Amino acid sequence: MNMDQLKRQAAARALEEVRDGMQLGLGTGSTAKHFVELLGERVAAGLKVIGVPTSETTRLDAERCGVKLTTLDEIDHLDLTVDGADEIDPEFNLIKGGGGALLREKIVAAASDRMIVIADDSKWVPTLGKFPLPVEVIPFGLGATRRAIETAFAECGVSGQMAVRKAKDGHVFVTDGGHWIVDAQLGSIVDPPALAKALSAIPGVVEHGLFIGLASSAVLAGGEGIRVIERRKPKGD
Ligand SMILES: O=C[C@H](O)[C@H](O)[C@H](O)COP(=O)(O)O
Incomplete structure (x- = not known):
């Protein structure tokens, strides 16, 4: 079974959690x-x-x-969000944003009672950081923001190259919100919650790809079948 078939299997398993009348976040x-x-x-x-x-x-x-669509202005909560991830660790910390959608993804996940992460099982890792961490930034004052990000990295015991993401045509990648993304090659993130907090405190950072305490469960598809792993603590704890 190829990677795409595994992804579809994970998606199909998550679909079993969907009930009539649900309000869904779509990753x-x-x-x-x-x-x-x-x-x-x-x-x-x-x-x-x-x-x-x-x-x-x-x-x-x-x-x-x-699929009928609405907005978070028209409804006050979501029952379930189903989304992919770039990396998932055993504490259910995630790296997301490989496709540049991290900001809206985080808003939607935070408005949702449950978040199921669907992935092929290569995304399940002991420690986050091999996948470059996306940090969504305001273009204004980017030099200052990058320096502040480097300081935050140092304070959290990580370091690595940073690069402004480019689109396939070579131009700077622009998110749906009109921002840029800096991808940071950190290798290993020792304390994801601490780094998430430090990055969130930087004025030019709009959002970052660390999702802490948002995922409730993971559906992982691999060569040996599907694993559904529940987060030990309920969302919000
Ligand atoms: O911005 C993109 C999202 O966070 C994706 O959910 C993430 O990059 C995983 O994407 P894929 O399922 O294509 O590996």
Whole structure:
């Protein structure tokens, strides 16, 4: 089974958690796209749900698949968010934002009663950091923001190269919110909650890809089948 088939399997397992009438957060990325497509099939068969997309790409995918959409201005909470991740550690800390959607993804996950992470099992890692950590920044004053990020890294015992993300056409990648992303090659993040807090305190940082205490469970698809792992503590603790 190839990687894409594993992602679809994880998405299909998460779909089993969806009930009629649910308000859903719809993630972004290649794995979340499978979920949206499979959800569309269920909607076509009569399932009634409404979704909040975490990116313009997911909005288009959901519309194409016939999934009814709303916003967090029109509804006051989400029952369940299903999203991918770039890395998941055993404490259910995540790195997200490989596709640049981290800001909306975090807003949606935080507004949701539960978040299920769907992934192939290569994303389950003992320690976060091999995947470059995305930090979404305001272009104004980027030099000062980068220096503040370096200081935060040093205070949290990590270091590594930083690079402004480029799009495939070579231009700077611009997020749905109009911001830029700095990707940091940290190798190993010793204390993800401490680093998350330090990055959140920097004025030019809009958001970062560390998701702490948001994921409730993970559905991991691998060569030997599917593993569903529940976070020990409920969300918010
Ligand atoms: O910004 C993108 C998201 O955080 C994705 O959910 C993450 O990068 C995982 O994407 P994929 O399922 O394509 O590996």
